[in-house]
Amino acid sequence: MPQPLSADDLTDVIHTGHFELTSGLHSAVYNQTAVLHQDPARCTALCTQLLRELGREFDVVVAPALGAIVFGFECARLAGRPFLYSERAGGSQRLRRGQHLAPGQRVLVVENVLTTAGTVEEVLALVRGADARPVGVCALVVRRTVPYPWENEVPLVAVVRRDMPGHEPARCPQCAAGVGIDSPGSRRAS
Template identity: 45%
Template sequence: MSGVSGNDVLGSGEVLDLLRRENALLEGHFLLSSGLHSDRYFQCALALCDPRSAGQLANALVARLAAEGLEYDLVVGPALGAVVWAQEVARAAGTKSFFTERKGEKGAGMALRRGFVIAPGTRCLVVEDVVTTGGSAKEVIDLLNEIGAKVVAVGSVVNRSGGNPFADLGLPLVALAEVTARTWAPSDPPEGFENSTPIKPGSRA
């Protein structure tokens, strides 16, 4: 592990201020990759593309993980959104980072490619930039469990799920910012959004 100190821990408000400065926190009507609609959208790639901001966020997460006594040998995140985030967290922690890729359509599961090999018993930290339903991270966790690796926690920049989607797996979620954002099914819009058309600013078509 690196020598990240408690002084590197950003408060939730400071994290959100950083995201706003990088135009990574949007407000309006958005279509999420989960299929749900929301009045807030986090495009963390706009913050992570600046190595200084990415490093600051990664140092803060590593410090929080250390404060909770969580130890890990490898950082793993799902492609494409968590590739840079996994690399920055690994850099701050002094470990390696791998990323997983989808076998096909969403729900088909994740795979390790590009020569990545994880030995059974390896302690893994799974990371995501934003946790909404936790679906992608759970697919990574399933893969790591199949391999025989030991997942110790999930780490994220933002948790907008309203809880811990990984509690049923016995895993802690360590997020730099806990955010309340309205989400709804397309067939059940809240007042003011009945005739609104969402935009999809994310990476998936």
């Protein structure tokens, strides 16, 4: 059995500097998971590991667009299950383009990076709103070690889970020190 992957295997994903995250928070750490799309075998290995660690049955995979589509699709392909993706529309995550969940379906939610987990919480609400049942969340990187409130009910597995603090811009130590900021994945990036 291959050894589990770790942060050491993701050195090209985990960057240090001064970054604006998608959440709007500032951090000294940024996770550029899109580089993994360039290596399908590596993406498959990561998704295989996540599914093995999750160890739960599910009927369908849902991933939020855009960053998690590749990983969600690969988890669905490996498990032989349907794949759906949600999109932000009207301020929240929604299934569109003829996609839908059926009542009672067991749903695996796949995300690339969790910081505040706001998007995952929206997807969980979307699943529950369709009378489907979330049975797990898989993520490549989770930027905190403290559990999210929903983890008591819906288990979360990740390749890397460690504290990577984020700061409100007004309280950012790097901003206070005059360090320039990069916004490589922020919704605010141009």
